[in-house]
Amino acid sequence: MREKEAEMQNLIWCEGDWREKISWQNDLGLQRADGVIEVLAARGAVLFHWYDHWSRLMAGCDGYIPREKLPSGQEIKAKAECLLKKDGNDRSVVRILVTPGDSDDMKTPSGSPKLSLDVRPLTESESKPLRLMTVVERRKVPNLKLACDYGTVNRNIQRIQGMGYDSFLYYDHIDGILEGPYENVFFITTDDWLITPYTHNRALAGVTRKIVLDLAQRSELFKRVSEYEIGIDLLKLCREAFFTSTTRGITPIKQIIYRAFEVGPDTLTSKLQKLFWKYSDNYFRERGA
Amino acid sequence: MREKEAEMQNLIWCEGDWREKISWQNDLGLQRADGVIEVLAARGAVLFHWYDHWSRLMAGCDGYIPREKLPSGQEIKAKAECLLKKDGNDRSVVRILVTPGDSDDMKTPSGSPKLSLDVRPLTESESKPLRLMTVVERRKVPNLKLACDYGTVNRNIQRIQGMGYDSFLYYDHIDGILEGPYENVFFITTDDWLITPYTHNRALAGVTRKIVLDLAQRSELFKRVSEYEIGIDLLKLCREAFFTSTTRGITPIKQIIYRAFEVGPDTLTSKLQKLFWKYSDNYFRERGA
Numbered sequence: 352m353r354e355k356e357a358e359m360q361n362l363i364w365c366e367g368d369w370r371e372k373i374s375w376q377n378d379l380g381l382q383r384a385d386g387v388i389e390v391l392a393a394r395g396a397v398l399f400h401w402y403d404h405w406s407r408l409m410a411g412c413d414g415y416i417p418r419e420k421l422p423s424g425q426e427i428k429a430k431a432e433c434l435l436k437k438d439g440n441d442r443s444v445v446r447i448l449v450t451p452g453d454s455d456d457m458k459t460p461s462g463s464p465k466l467s468l469d470v471r472p473l474t475e476s477e478s479k480p481l482r483l484m485t486v487v488e489r490r491k492v493p494n495l496k497l498a499c500d501y502g503t504v505n506r507n508i509q510r511i512q513g514m515g516y517d518s519f520l521y522y523d524h525i526d527g528i529l530e531g532p533y534e535n536v537f538f539i540t541t542d543d544w545l546i547t548p549y550t551h552n553r554a555l556a557g558v559t560r561k562i563v564l565d566l567a568q569r570s571e572l573f574k575r576v577s578e579y580e581i582g583i584d585l586l587k588l589c590r591e592a593f594f595t596s597t598t599r600g601i602t603p604i605k606q607i608i609y610r611a612f613e614v615g616p617d618t619l620t621s622k623l624q625k626l627f628w629k630y631s632d633n634y635f636r637e638r639g640a
Numbered sequence: 641m642r643e644k645e646a647e648m649q650n651l652i653w654c655e656g657d658w659r660e661k662i663s664w665q666n667d668l669g670l671q672r673a674d675g676v677i678e679v680l681a682a683r684g685a686v687l688f689h690w691y692d693h694w695s696r697l698m699a700g701c702d703g704y705i706p707r708e709k710l711p712s713g714q715e716i717k718a719k720a721e722c723l724l725k726k727d728g729n730d731r732s733v734v735r736i737l738v739t740p741g742d743s744d745d746m747k748t749p750s751g752s753p754k755l756s757l758d759v760r761p762l763t764e765s766e767s768k769p770l771r772l773m774t775v776v777e778r779r780k781v782p783n784l785k786l787a788c789d790y791g792t793v794n795r796n797i798q799r800i801q802g803m804g805y806d807s808f809l810y811y812d813h814i815d816g817i818l819e820g821p822y823e824n825v826f827f828i829t830t831d832d833w834l835i836t837p838y839t840h841n842r843a844l845a846g847v848t849r850k851i852v853l854d855l856a857q858r859s860e861l862f863k864r865v866s867e868y869e870i871g872i873d874l875l876k877l878c879r880e881a882f883f884t885s886t887t888r889g890i891t892p893i894k895q896i897i898y899r900a901f902e903v904g905p906d907t908l909t910s911k912l913q914k915l916f917w918k919y920s921d922n923y924f925r926e927r928g929a
Contacts (some may be wrong), residue, residue, distance in 0.1 A: 359665075359666070361665060372663070372665075374661070374664075375663075375664035375665070375667075375670055376648075376650060376661075376664070376756070376758070377648070378664075378670070379794070380670055381664055381667070381669055381670040381675075381737070382675075382677070382735070382737060382787070383787060383790040383791065383793070383794075384673035384675070384786075384787040384788045384789075384790055384791035385790070385791050385793075385794055386670075386671075386673070386791070388671070390746075414798070414799075415794070415795050415798060444745075446671070446746060448670070448671060451794060455760075455763065456733075456763055456764065457679075457735060458793075458794075458822065459794075460794060467665070469665070471744075474744065474745055475745065488780060491777060491780065491791075491792055492792060497673075497791055497792070498671070498672060498673040498788075498791060499673045499787075499788045499789070499790070499791020499792060500673075500788070500791075501672040501673055501674070501788070502672065502673035502674050502675070502780075502786055502787060502788020502789075502791070503780055503781060503786070503788060504672070504674075504747075505668070505672075505674055505704070505740060505747075505748075505749060506704050509703070509704060510703075533747065
């Protein structure tokens with residue numbers, strides 16, 4: 352425990368200063384789930400797709416936490432790079448949390464937002480194919496990355512792991528399959544069509560999701576690549592499925608409830624995974640990592 | 641700011657001990673909105689309806705955070721009374737937050753839950769009649785009091801206050817009017833019928849809600865008292881409306897969108913408010929406060 356804490360580097364922007372430790376006791380982020388979050392991957396001191404993550408963070412603050420009360424994007428990026436250099440790990444995860452700050456009555460923000468920046472080694476293990484259950488629930492604000500949309504994930508995971516599954520998909524009777532708890536989801540039909548649920552009010556527009564859509568479109572792996580409404584019935588027409596996420600890239604899915612999917616080195620998912628690794632390697636190499 | 645912090649008393653149960661300060665930096669409550677909360681009123685060192693609040697807290701932990709990893713109800717109550725005596729205020733608010741604790745990957749709980757107990761003076765002002773807007777949203781888990789269900793409240797309040805309203809009602813096209821952000825809602829029809837939305841999967845079963853329902857049923861103020869589905873159309877048949885909450889008791893509502901309601905000393909709401917004050921006074925007096 353102590354050792355792990357020592358490995359973590361963090362800085363908190365609080366009342367106009369960067370600090371190493373603050374008290375979160377009265378913070379609305381802790382007491383009322385009022386926070387905006389971002390999670391980024393890094394190799395050495397190079398951040399993967401900084402601008403995309405920072406833009407989404409700002410979209411989450413927009414009209415709620417004024418930008419002038421937060422450090423600039425450049426300043427946050429510079430501080431993150433600084434922490435990554437101190438951290439010295441080959442692969443790291445950078446986490447940013449913005450909250451409206453303390454509150455006297457635990458309802459009304461006192462007007463001094465906080466930004467927490469936290470760097471630690473990337474410990475996620477290799478992406479084994481997953482077995483998924485569905486959960487009839489949806490994120491409250493799918494187009495923003497708000498902390499409150501993660502508050503029931505572990506409750507759902509605990510329940511579905513008791514039934515022998517690894518993780519789950521949010522599912523809605525109107526909009527169908529939406530997304531995973533931390534992931535976007537893709538399907539490949541028996542006629543080589545790559546589909547993923549629409550975003551905006553349905554699922555979070557993931558950074559990895561966008562990269563994978565672009566790579567798939569430019570590749571010759573698929574007959575068609577598009578966003579689509581994916582009802583449970585459509586799964587019968589799908590041969591492969593996978594998750595995309597910042598910390599794991601592409602993770603194959605081998606089962607959703609009773610429906611099994613193809614996994615292994617000969618799948619289109621595996622070919623797309625290689626394209627993503629290559630893209631990611633190039634991205635870091637071009638920036639000196 | 642400093643002064644206010646000095647007025648607050650708090651203790652945190654963490655890894656089997658009560659501590660005065662801990663780091664929340666790696667806590668899933670802060671980083672992933674994963675917490676169960678309770679808010680209680682106190683006069684002197686007497687807690688209002690302790691058992692009801694504690695039972696609901698335990699319901700929120702049930703099947704997720706094992707009871708044996710938390711201090712007993714008696715122990716939490718004793719610690720709260722201790723803090724209230726130190727605090728020395730006539731009226732206080734007691735807040736309890738339970739989280740699954742720290743996490744190395746900010747996803748998986750490390751298995752050592754935390755319980756934060758926090759006492760501060762009750763600063764809520766007198767209950768002025770409110771003007772409410774509706775917000776098409778619902779709590780994810782209305783039957784439990786989870787922190788994640790409060791993460792969008794201030795965003796909604798900021799939006800509707802820009803339109804000249806004080807607060808809002810969660811509203812759903814299927815189930816109608818559900819509840820306020822921190823309150824249950826009641827309506828009185830033109831023929832003296834007291835109605836409030838069903839709870840369970842629709843609205844939180846508030847402690848004050850229950851007391852008010854009991855008091856109304858035993859009074860001779862109403863022709864009928866019951867839970868009901870309250871669509872927007874039903875508001876036309878209602879003459880009065882009010883909120884119930886732990887920190888404010890009964891608060892009259894004077895407007896919901898375009899619909900105005902009667903307020904003032906001659907209303908049934910005001911009569912019920914007096915019954916509630918009397919009940920609350922008796923409750924505390926009987927217990928020596």
